[in-house]
Amino acid sequence: MKQDIRILAIESSCDETSASICENGKILSNYIAGQAVHEKYGGVVPELASRAHMQNIIPVVHAALETAGTELHAIDAIAFTQAPGLIGSLLVGAQFAKSLALALDKPLIAVHHMQAHVLANLIEDPKPEFPFLCLTVSGGHTQIVLAHSPLHLEVLGETIDDAAGEAFDKTAKLLGLPYPGGPLVDKYAQQGDAKAFTFAEPQIPDLNFSFSGLKTSVLYFLQAQTKANPQFVQENLVNLCASVQHTIINILMKKVKKAVQQTGIRRVCIAGGVSANSGLRSRLQQMGQEQGWKTFIPSFQYCTDNAGMIAITAYHQYLGGKFTTLDAGPSARSEW
Ligand code: KG4
Numbered sequence: 001m002k003q004d005i006r007i008l009a010i011e012s013s014c015d016e017t018s019a020s021i022c023e024n025g026k027i028l029s030n031y032i033a034g035q036a037v038h039e040k041y042g043g044v045v046p047e048l049a050s051r052a053h054m055q056n057i058i059p060v061v062h063a064a065l066e067t068a069g070t071e072l073h074a075i076d077a078i079a080f081t082q083a084p085g086l087i088g089s090l091l092v093g094a095q096f097a098k099s100l101a102l103a104l105d106k107p108l109i110a111v112h113h114m115q116a117h118v119l120a121n122l123i124e125d126p127k128p129e130f131p132f133l134c135l136t137v138s139g140g141h142t143q144i145v146l147a148h149s150p151l152h153l154e155v156l157g158e159t160i161d162d163a164a165g166e167a168f169d170k171t172a173k174l175l176g177l178p179y180p181g182g183p184l185v186d187k188y189a190q191q192g193d194a195k196a197f198t199f200a201e202p203q204i205p206d207l208n209f210s211f212s213g214l215k216t217s218v219l220y221f222l223q224a225q226t227k228a229n230p231q232f233v234q235e236n237l238v239n240l241c242a243s244v245q246h247t248i249i250n251i252l253m254k255k256v257k258k259a260v261q262q263t264g265i266r267r268v269c270i271a272g273g274v275s276a277n278s279g280l281r282s283r284l285q286q287m288g289q290e291q292g293w294k295t296f297i298p299s300f301q302y303c304t305d306n307a308g309m310i311a312i313t314a315y316h317q318y319l320g321g322k323f324t325t326l327d328a329g330p331s332a333r334s335e336w
């Protein structure tokens with residue numbers, strides 16, 4: 001096998017267009033273009049996301065190559081996010097990657113977005129040893145994953161309705177905050193009292209999660225309170241954010257604790273957009289100290305959607321000989 005392995009990876013599953021260059025498992029660049037166009041609609045508009053990917057993809061790939069100090073002809077493989085995601089968004093990245101692979105006559109690697117979120121924990125030191133547990137919390141998914149090896153991941157539990165990111169975004173919307181509300185809830189929560197209000201936590205068996213009930217209980221609570229005081233939300237915004245965030249973190253961390261008890265694995269990672277949440281990050285560290293776990297948290301640029309995580313996953317697929325053919329198509333569904 002060739003000594004140096006240089007991979008260009010492309011991520012376009014939702015509303016971030018991203019490209020990354022990875023050399024022998026080291027990320028040399030991770031360029032991410034967000035899409036402000038969705039803000040005024042209160043959520044991602046799939047058609048607009050596809051169009052924005054079309055506009056962004058070439059400049060983003062150029063920027064990633066330039067930052068890494070490399071050129072297309074020096075790339076050994078092209079990787080792209082195959083699933084899951086918005087189909088129109090995935091198509092742009094997949095078609096671009098396939099065209100490049102064809103034009104450059106390089107191998108093609110199809111990457112699963114949720115596997116990549118987990119493997120984002122392998123980008124920086126200290127890296128977890130296998131096996132480890134990962135709580136993957138994003139806008140579309142909430143999973144507890146047992147990582148046996150880079151290419152062998154097992155989902156131990158997942159949400160039966162909304163994802164944790166959706167719980168943040170939907171309650172933020174009820175509080176009048178713009179999309180995506182998660183980062184704003186995080187910001188306001190830092191000034192609030194997490195015990196000011198109590199919201200019921202669901203009783204879901206095994207290692208599965210449910211978040212739709214939280215959204216409904218926040219909705220009914222706000223309806224009742226604003227009837228008595230129309231200014232209730234404005235007057236209590238920071239405490240509401242802190243209390244909602246506290247409830248979401250409680251729901252997540254109870255299941256993580258249960259997963260550690262069930263598996264006996266004490267290396268615990270978090271991943272996905274919600275792992276950027278400062279409350280979740282500090283709670284994981286605190287629980288790690290209390291419970292004697294080794295905890296791992298990716299830096300912010302590798303939490304939310306990024307091509308760096310696609311590149312590191314593709315690197316392990318390259319080592320494992322897991323390539324795809326030019327007839328590979330993207331899939332909106334999340335089966336592994
Ligand atoms: O992983 P990601 O970038 O995209 C998906 O694959 O879905 O996750 C996006 C989600 C959104 O719901 C966003 O509100 C949430 O991550 N998020 C946060 C924070 N930063 C991003 N939620 C809470 N606190 C944050 N700091």
Ligand code: ZN
Binds near residue numbers: 305
């Ligand atoms: Zn994601």
